[in-house]
Amino acid sequence: MTYQVAVAGASGYAGGEVLRILADHPQLDVIAASAHSQAGESITAVHPHLTDYAGRRFSETTPEAFAGADLVIMTLPHGQSGPLAAQLDPEVKIVDLGADHRLEDAAAWEAYYGSPHAGTWTYGLPELPGQREAIAASKRVAATGCYAVSVVLALRPLFDSGIAEADDVVVVAASGTSGAGNAAKKQLLASEVIGSMRPYKVGAHQHVPEIKQATGATSLSMTPLLAPMPRGIIATATAKPAAGATADDVREVLAKAYGGEHFVRLLPEGFWPATASTYGTNAALLQGGIDRDSGRIIVTSAIDNLGKGASGQVVQCANIMLGLPEETGLTVNGVAP
Template identity: 65%
Template sequence: MGLQVAVAGASGYAGGEVLRLLAGHPELEVTAATAYEQAGKRLGEVHPQLVTLAELVLQETTVDALAGADLVFLALPHGQSAALAAKLPEQTAIVDLGADFRLTDAAAWARYYGGTYAGSWTYGLPELPGQRQLIAGAKRVANTGCYAVASILALAPLIAAGIAEPDDVVIVAASGTSGAGRSAKPHLLGSEVMGDLSPYKIGAHQHVAEIKQASKAASVSMTPVLAPMPRGILSTVTVKPTKTTKAQDVREVLQAAYGDEPFVHVLPEGQMPHTAATFGSNSAHLQAGVDIDSGRLIVTSAIDNLGKGAAGQAVQNANIVLGLDETTGLPINGVAP
């Protein structure tokens, strides 16, 4: 018997993906999965892809259902994790996939989310300098946002290396529809999404605060785009250089930051990131360029929003917290076509 884990919010896309990864994890055993409206159903009714966990019955989301686990994944809507986490035993490790504990600035929380500010936990992006060690010593970890991780991985090394101005960052990022969650919404119906691209939350997306916090950017203009695909994010980050910079210089900065990272891959020169190449994986693919007209630095980043952008990242963080090899149970290769 391995370490015991529980998943709250198991009926959603992120919760289901956490369970898929845990089903193949050699060191972790799923002892409870909870939901709200879907409580009482067999997991196989809600997630028919999870054949090996099909007979697990979804319990109501209560402290009693979760408290016996060594680690709990909270895959709940934003604003719902804090109250539940406060009631779980102190010795229970938690990885929160929601936004409740990501931001260190209460004013930023009020500006982008609203409601009661719950405080901050250790930020769960191991590839940031020094962050892996902080996660290893933590009992409470705030998982990254999906747009945020794709953009931070592209941006943070450039600002840290001093080759990018932090005060004029522009991000255009396209995401699959699973990023909006599993609740029925008219604008996410297949007939509404297919053959269409549409921007949303222009100039006010909540992940901007997280991107600024983790990358040390001073100003970020972000345009999210809904893409006609179920999963994946392609983020294009452009910044002003601090001096004349070649694409190879940018690539060398990225290579220096991620050369030893198992899940972040700087692609060979001329090879562009594709969301399909990261499908089903916990990997991020990066490429660098320089705009020949403006001289701005461009980094494109592709991830699976349910992988490195949510469930995969959560399992990676759980592995670190529990003292396991962080790659355990996580696919590096994508699934294509």
């Protein structure tokens, strides 16, 4: 069976990646791709690599543009998907890549995003306990934030198993520039980024409350870094171990949590994740151990911020919502060199 899908906000990097994935999806057909300022523009003028869409144009982002869709994928800026979703038929399934519906705590939303909370939808990270079933039963799903995917997958099994303490968690994570979108900004110019790394939103990144909500961490210090690469996230999370926890315990917990998962892979002992191994995939690569000096648990994860961190994750959730095998149209195999 083939399903009709509309993509709202398809002119951005994440929207373009959704279109790329759907172009090769055997059971999802794109009936509409909307944009804001680029409405009416040729899709291939904005995304020249998407030659399957030659001759097609972006529509306006209006409820009428999505008529006939079985599912709508929203890749809109934060704060914009809530008002649009409220205008759509409540029977139409929606996966929202924006942050509007991820948080349960309205006060946390307002503190980090500065606007009224639009309500809470089912959280779209299938690998968490119980979430796959919840997503399958939902008409409204809030996909996970990009940094959040990498950190939540690294930390949640540690707290669920009891081998790590949740009250002193430190995360340092670096993202490629596509995570900042495609708007023209001085700090994203090639001459500003190439050959340099810098922190941003230090101590105040908007994914912190989401990570705490999804992992159970009670205290989290996160330092995000902008890396001189177009895509990818590498995150290292550390936490205090429970008494007696060893590196073998850490690996055993991760192996148990993700041993049956298609997209989340624990690497062989001695190998550590690299962003290049995830480019263009929906894979998340993990490795864990114990810091020799401090004794803290360390888990490092790598994802493609536009893949498992965004568009691949959205399609994975869409597959589940529509009753399709969740790996349909997605891959864990990267490209090299």
